[in-house]
Amino acid sequence: MASNIEVEPGATKESVLIPSECLENFDHMSSSLEEIKSENNSSVGSTYEESNFVNSNTDNFEDAIDKEENGSTPEYDLGNSTEWTSKNKHIFVLSSAGKPIYSRHGNEDKLAWLFGVMQALVSNIQSSDDTLKSIHAGDTLFVFMNKKPLILVAVSKTGECVNQLTLQLNYVFNQITSMLTLTRLNKIYEQRQNYDLRRLLAGGERLIDHLLDFSEKEPAFFLGAVQCLPLASSVRDSISSAIIGACHKIKNLVFAILLAKNRLITLVRMKKYYLHPSDLHLIFNLVQSSESLKYSQHHWTPFCLPRFDASGFLYAHVSYLADDCQACLLLLTVERDVCDVLSEAKQKIVEKLRRNNCLEPINESIATPEETAVNAGFAEIRHYLYKCKSTAQFYQPSLAPPYSKEKMRLIEIYKRSNQQLHNTARPLKLIFERSANEAIFSWDTTAFELYVVFEPLIDIACAIDFVTKLLNWVKKREDKLFHLNAPTF
């Protein structure tokens, strides 16, 4: 197989985002060097395979369900028990003291006993200077993340691996940090180990709920990348310069981000400062989960970007461009009280975009779904994901049958392939896998990751031929599909 491919669609000298190397180092935050150091020293975690420890817990669990079904005992209240237990994934957040903070399903007050059990498991292992990372019990996987001062737990039957669930837990932790900052979170628990954090997070559960759904549906999360709204590069450049023109004189403005439909239009940043894709995902989540933004003229909110700096807040001026253009503009500054200045800047940006006829192409691109692979001339390709590593951007065509109605199945296929490529014990470079339903080609090179889903009966030579053509196709359109510049104020 041609391993020295010369086509690297979407690659540029300078990236608008920090390149992300798949899952590695994904949970490290820029301001937590101490943690990184200590983690490297004690990387020997434990995986408990069906130990007694586990069984006693599972017993309790089933006990609890039995009791619930034979007339309810209040202490094991699982809410609407069968509904609750049939969920294929649970996510819990608790304090180191075992107090509930968040449960994805059910009422965390009613589940308080269960949070106690989770804390006991984690701290019991901890007391022997070890770390509980996961428990594998039949088809259920328990993943624990002890991220002081919080404990995060995933209980999953989805087939996702430990790394993927850890990644998701890490996003939840970062989402909580984004609302409070890490400094504040630590201070709270230094002062009050018994603090009920739900007091401060009131209303924020919505963000976490949405983040979890979002991160399960979107390839962006496991790829560690973002997708751009397709635009002619001249249009994208002129949008960037409109933003720079209106903002370059504003002191302490760190990032200006324009996005639409879950796609990045442009990102202008202050020199020297970079944005990590996982921070950008939190920003997408903020915009997506706040429908009300659409109806207000603008919104001003403190927002911490954990990878950028977990110790403090940025302040975000969030607004949609205009009634006739549903792209969302975020201006992020370190100043607490410059909302007016930024509102003015936003007006200038909109005027400039109107004058330069940039709104129509944005609207047009929002309204036009990406081509399906088949329509682009790849008869045997049902769908694909192409990620350019150096720019942390990816591209995917529109969903086509049979996945139009089975998006989650497709995402699961991709997650599994991604997991196979990045298996820490046995990383792979190239996989061609055929099942009754489809054939999957996954390829990891230094420059890109590519996942292609073919018709099941395609032969290998033909598949490779398609892959080469596909890479050339993307290369030809890279100007449009990717943000190749890295504009600064």
Added chain:
Amino acid sequence: MASRKKILLKVVILGESSVGKTSLMNQYVNRKFSNQYKATIGADFLTKEVTIDDRTVTMQIWDTAGQERFQSLGVAFYRGADCCVLVFDVTAPSTFKSLDSWRDEFLIQASPRDPENFPFVLLGNKDDLEPRAISAKRAQQWCQNKNNMPYFETSAKSGSNVEQAFLAIAKNALAQQNSTVDLYNEFPDQIKLTNTQKPSGSGDSCSC
């Protein structure tokens, strides 16, 4: 959404083995009692909602094992408690004598911010049994020296005084939570850009 502030209280129950900690909980939460003794292994967890002054709070009750071999677990369990309940058996003097060490151990391990004022409640259980070894007076005296710790004589068997005792426990725990200052506005969080390092891992630096 912020209108209804939820509150959850962590209550840890300590005392020698077989003084009736589990029975008290079972009586309080499920209104049930059994003569059979099943030693608690590690800890049991129960949830109970109570209403205090029109406010609904959830008690997360940590029923720990009194048996010596589980004592090392304590460290983890005591952390962040809002109230500690000490239980002894009024017919067994040794269970009373060990109260000091239970209390000291708790304060060392939990290291609450203000140990002097940390809320404890003492329960003298098995009130229904004869002969008594520890009089109410003696227990009260002990409490006086401990910052006037509230004392209740209970019977997990008959249920007498159990409800009242747990209500007092919840009230004391709630007082502890309410003294929490407004943490939200205490810290300034502005980022000073000069201090922000360029994040590690950003490949390109030609624009600087």
